[in-house]
């Protein structure tokens with residue numbers, strides 16, 4: 102598979118070395134098809150949506166709604182009005198935290214959450230189901246935490262820090278058995294796994310376009326229609342209303358009641374193009390092969406220690422280099438043209454659980470190549486030389 | 490590569506000077522970098538207007554630790570005004586200014602080419618500033 106060529110940004114030199122992009126979990130690069138779709142929208146169809154009768158307004162509106170329908174099929178939602186466009190996972194979680202009503206005050210999360218699926222819940226009482234030393238969720242702990250006070254279970258589908266794939270169908274079953282709804286953070290799942298929200302059975306599912314080859318600035322909140330319609334509006338203004346007087350307004354049904362203001366239509370068009378680019382490609386096998394190679398490469402380098410070893414995982418390699426601070430590892434690798442993430446990965450409590458404050462993360466995507474991992478290995482030898 | 494990780498920096502990072510608690514310390518401040526969770530704790534013993542001794546503890550990247558290590562050497566025996574002047578020179582240095590007469594500290598010059606790392610180099614100095622001012626007990630790189 103030579104998908105690498107589809108991504109213009111990958112073909113460049115950094116500090117005089119060919120770019121090796123291993124930071125796709127932060128954001129993926131974008132294929133030409135996505136970049137072109139966005140340009141085409143601005144070159145040909147740009148107009149505001151849902152408010153004009155002219156040709157361009159109709160084309161723009163149709164494109165936004167086509168994108169919604171394409172997203173519906175991508176995650177196999179039952180209805181297109183269950184697809185709310187948001188800015189990304191962060192916004193989706195905040196929306197649900199603000200608008201999902203219940204008189205219960207506890208949120209159950211897993212220890213694998215990104216800060217964006219933790220901090221918005223901290224106005225409630227957060228209870229955390231732990232992980233074992235491999236970085237696998239302790240399902241039994243999760244089960245015990247769900248009780249009569251549980252407002253919602255909020256869990257990552259896939260961990261951005263360790264790559265762990267959570268057993269989401271089991272999580273949903275445990276919660277539903279106790280009458281509790283489930284929100285899944287699919288930021289790291291949507292780019293890699295086949296997501297079927299009806300099979301998973303979750304009540305809410307959120308993901309960001311920019312991590313799955315689409316543009317920044319748009320993401321999706323899926324919610325079951327009955328739940329969305331029962332939720333209070335979130336931001337208020339144009340687009341989301343039916344009838345407005347000086348004193349009051351009546352609101353549209355979902356998804357529009359949650360989409361106040363002009364949406365990023367070009368980004369929706371880009372997201373649709375990204376889904377089309379992804380569809381029909383079986384990336385999992387390719388990425389799993391690279392993951393195994395990556396683990397092999399890292400295990401041969403003295404002083405490199407991998408964090409966690411989840412049984413089911415995506416292509417995320419998180420590690421430390423003995424005696425060298427992650428920032429220094431990152432800077433030396435950068436000088437070799439290799440882009441990795443360093444720091445706390447927006448998962449501070451999880452890293453603490455593993456006795457770290459900062460780590461290095463190399464993450465893989467559709468366009469990753471075996472030679473990228475070999476370059477990482479060579480780069481890490483350089484790190485050891487510099488600080489030897 | 491060598492332009493950032495100068496031998497001097499690597500050496501100070503591996504064997505920081507004045508590392509540890511300071512008996513009789515009467516001033517101090519903590520410097521934190523929320524981006525990576527690095528934290529250093531600076532201890533000073535100030536008598537009259539003079540920094541009699543300075544030590545630090547904690548963990549950080551090579552740039553941060555080396556800078557802290559060199560700082561504790563440089564400020565020993567200087568007045569608050571001398572320390573403030575030195576601090577300003579270091580700020581200028583990592584922003585691309587010249588490092589004449591700064592001795593070992595000049596090895597931080599390379600940081601100017603790595604904007605993301607400037608705050609690492611300045612963390613200890615910002616803690617010094619806070620400790621000498623005697624007010625804030627915690628400073629952050631994110632200000």
Ligand SMILES: Cc1ncc(COP(=O)(O)O)c(C=O)c1O
Pocket residue numbers: 126127188189190191192215217218257259260261286288289309320447
């Ligand atoms: C697992 C996970 N959840 C949530 C987020 C937040 O996504 P966004 O910044 O697009 O809102 C990220 C990425 O940063 C992530 O990896």
